[in-house]
Amino acid sequence: MRSRREALGITQTELARELRAKGLSFHQQTVQRVEGGERPVRLDEAFLISDALSFPIYSMVKPPEGEIGSMYTAIDRLRRAAARAQEEVLEAESAFADSAEFLAIEFEDLLQRESDRSGAVVRWGAAWMVKARRVQDSLSDTARSLNGITDDSDDDWTEIAVPFPNVAEDFRWIDDEVDPWVHMPETERPEAMADMQPMALYDYVRDYMENWNEQHPEAP
Template sequence: MADIPNPHALWEHNFIQQMKRLREARKMTQTDLARELKAFGLPFHQQTVQRVENGERPVRLNEAHLIAKVLGTDLLSMGASSTPSDHELRYSVDRLRATSELQADTLLDLYKDWREDIESLVFALADRVPATAKSVDSLDHGAAWGMVWAMKALRAYEDHLAAWQGLVGLGHHERAFVDLEDPAAGTDQNWPLPDVLATLQSWRERFGNDQMARAVSMNPREVYESFSSGRDQDMEG
């Protein structure tokens, strides 16, 4: 990078250093950054980013704002002076935030496939659950066995959602959170809710007694051992 010609160039020097550091922390190539900036209307190419990072091209104010936005920070932070120790700390935090965002995206992709299986289970179980049933004891053995798996799925879904929201809270981009107490109130396009969630929650209210709580905490083998006899008789009949 070219030498800083005068004290007034310190801000741009800091900005350029931060730009490269944050880009690398997010595992973005110069081409990746140029592509995202182009989506905001800036005529950036890989060579443009390279010239900026090499100090060969000045950064315009509107460009600086958008570069900071894409890199998940603000203009003030990008231009601030810092010691080597500060750089190391900021780099560690930025790496954590970047990888957390990647993990959130991975978790979301896995969830989208998994929720179809949750819905399939609920649809299969719905015909076995009488509208008048108020407790697990009022279900036939096969339905009780299926209900345990439905409640285990609901708990896993909520754990999955909480983990995703925790990662999003560490990441760079702001996303709407889903209220675990009232999921529909906080729905956003990033975390699509299963259509059957209300059914699962109503079943938990009806069948969520101590017996069900213990069953939900069982490992798969224990579930099969506890419910297999009656389940097999129901399914054979």
């Protein structure tokens, strides 16, 4: 309890004040006695202290001795590592969502410029949309898995959704509900192209544009 309070930069007086706001008759001396092992803590008090310090209530319980105690310590270490990892994943997911949203906006603009929605350029852009969605799903699954190890409830974190303008989950166009790639070989569809490495996708669209420019030398 003391180490957690000090890690948060909270004084005994400040902690006591917060606990009083939660309904406990705590003062600075009370916190001092609890931290010194001079005063036992009731279960209801333990829950409120845990909430005030934002750390698992099981951390306030003395682990058993022997082999079970060693296992308890290992589990505690695992849960703490999961909590740190979850924070990092959620931060990464938020940053990725911002970039994916920008990609989605650019893809929507691309659709406005390209009349041939089954063309190579649109399929190239759609392949990157598929890649973005896969990463989003992976980050979300990782955060949810970590949440099963930490003490956080599902209400303590928010799953981040990346918008995909004009594209439904099954990649039918929302405006006409027609899949423009239904008659194409599977290898030429965006979901298959998304399996390509980034440089391979870059070479794909570069080669296409070079060939197109050679065939249309008068085009602006």
